[in-house]
Amino acid sequence: MAFYVVQFLTGLASAASLFLVASGLSIIFGVTRIVNFAHGAFYMLGAYVAFTLTERFSGALGFWGGIVVAALAVAVIGVLVEMVLLRRIYHSPELFQLLATFGLTLMVEDLVVLIWGPDDLVGRRAPGFKGAIDFFGQNIPSYDLFLIALGPVVLGILWLLFQRTRWGILVRAATQDRDMVAALGVNQKWLFTSVFALGVFLAALGGALQIPRDAVNHAMDLRIIVEVFVVVVIGGLGSIIGAFVAAVLVSELNAFGILIFPKISIILVFLVMAVVLIVRPWGLFGKPEAPARRTPGLTVNPWRPLTTNERFAAIAALLVAAALPVLNNPYLLTVGSEIAIFVIFAASLHFLMSVGGLASFGHAAYFGLGSYGVALLATKAGLPMIVCLLLGPIVGLLGAAVFGFFAVQLSGVYFAMLTLAFAQIVWSIAFQWVSVTGGDNGILSVWPSSWVASPANFYWLSLGVAAFAVVILRIMVFSPFGFALRATRDSPLRSEAIGINSKRIQWTAFVIAGTVAGVAGALFAYLKGSVFPDNMGISLSVDALVMVLLGGVETVSGAVIGAIVYKALNIWLVSQTDLSKLVLGGFVVLIVVAFPKGIVGTLEALMHRRRKSSSSASPLLSSRIETAE
């Protein structure tokens, strides 16, 4: 019995930091409508800065002074980020905001390694809370008791802040209707900045307070952000009470899940999340989301199939690509195969994200499932390659069918967070279920059959499959199904009013996208000859998003171009610098801020402008009226 009580208290103690970070995220979202992906990065920065302050400057500040000063210092960094970056994208669609703040996260990850080194840092114990308290023979660290008390105290302080201060009233008003608050003469800029500062302060404090419990490392940002996403999905975005209740719930599930499923404790959290989503799609304390914002520079040019000339051009490009083996350069062929595989992957996400308006932040899960499917079939069942290639993607299909069912119940940022959480779950299963997946060591020697063993043959195979997948997906875009999918994206209200079952259409699209991603993953396993958990990691999911974005999210064929350019750049970059995340993150931020239409989108806009200036502009075009939804 005592053991369970201790386990319960440990869970409560873990909930404190989780609550601090999640409440910060919720407060920021409530007012600015931005889901701050970089919140995990601020949490991590809080921990690193606090480590330095408590180690090096403990004489001047003391331990507790160091913790608070660290949180304040990171809040100042947050203010700078808000003023320089976020103010430019408050009116962008959620996808762009998520991506920009994710780019920031990537940059911070490389920066902390640059500053603090790659090794785990073990901080000191908190003075006054170094010991443990005996509880019927079980030890409870006294610091845990401090954290257990801290959670409700912070909740109380936040409550007072929002109920009893003028600033708090303004924040609550802005949470309900920020345009109205602006119309009443409140300086929105500073309100947003101060809210962001508070949110970042809470995240950094959460990180700093972890020092006595956990080692500081440069992967803690993603771990916490996934947990925080789960917390806010369960508790409801924008609700502080929800953040508190859900943080306790998730922490307890983790604490007891370890006892039930020691290897895959995360399953329990997932099951609870699934139940909550079915019963209350907006979380326990949340409210339904407002309709999504439009992409800036939304194309007024409706999509159209390729003209005959364009078809010939595409076939010519394919033929040129097929002639690559003439150069007789095996390395180039391997790179070419990889690019072809990523074209498939990007095109599959494009189908979901551009056609369906569902920006998945965890698309790598289905790529990885395809990879693992192939690897397991090839190594454990010993099936021939052709069979594996056909069956492997079915694993992606099954995964997409299960997760997609839950994911399409939501939209916008909730969809993004949920898909990310699912991908993390799949990733941790691959990571932890060592007996089947090999864990961190992956599955080795997945070699292609002799008929495609040569780089040239494998390249042709990849290129052929890529061309086939792109053509199939394009046909689907212009099929009645593709139109129905676009209809659910353009206007959920009108879709429902003309008999379209949006959820079923979106679920089908999710399964199609997941299956095609699985095809890409299956090929990738054979290309590399091995699979690792990273085949389904977050960075791969983001790669796909960036490829679609770079090509142009509002175009039909952007993903193909985006994948080629991005992957080529990426391969080259990794060979050139150790700080690829820093460069990549900066690149992502740059695209979002300066180049939101992407390569193909920009080209189309240019061509459209030329065509328009040559033909006489109709008065109808100039008097365009935006419709509200």
Place this chain on the structure above:
Amino acid sequence: MSMVPTLLSVENLTKSYGGVHAMRGVTFDLRAGEILALIGPNGAGKSTCFNVLNGQIIPDSGRVRLLGEEITGKKPRVIWRMGVGRTFQITATFPTMTVRENVQVALVSHGGELFNLWSSTASHARDEAGRLLDLVGMGAYAERPCGELAYGDLKRLELAIALANQPKLLLMDEPTAGMAPRERVELMRLTARIAREQSIGVLFTEHDMDVVFEHADRILVLNRGSLIAEGSPEEVRGNTQVQAIYLGEGLVYDARHREGASA
């Protein structure tokens, strides 16, 4: 008149939000080919009533039947499949498609082809879409991007979309809101003509009393959730209770048309 069958029958609809009664025992009938206006001051319960008929809100009690078949509490898309078309107060169309494609999607849905992954939509029900667009006077705009249309044209496009499933009943929520006066008259004339020709029942809400009194066959007046009057435009106009309670545009109309009316 009794020869025309009852298309829509609404019985005793009640809905309250907390202590506010949005509808209290609302009961009325609508016949095929009839144009029925639902009016009332803001907060009278018009939108609630509309959203119940459309399936977006489930009433606390009461029933709605379409040609005798119960539709209460069914989903909007199911009600649409039973033959109820709808336009919205703020237009809801597909801005990234052409005008023709907007109608084609509705036709594809009507034809049960939504999960067709293979054939090209461009050739799907193309002529039928063109015919509907011609009907509402939008034929010349068929290949225009929908996102470029002026507001009045969007309203006409919505009408074409709403007609795609050959509806028996058309629900129009403030069909002329935000339109210029001339456009209002044109749209309502068009609607009235289509309703008569195809024997479609039309229920619409409207704030513009000129539109209501000119085009409605019958008018329902809702106040604080209850029907307080029902009848022909003349009957409703003469109803003292309506005049007393409905201090909206109704009096303005009176003042303009009957000079010397006491204030």
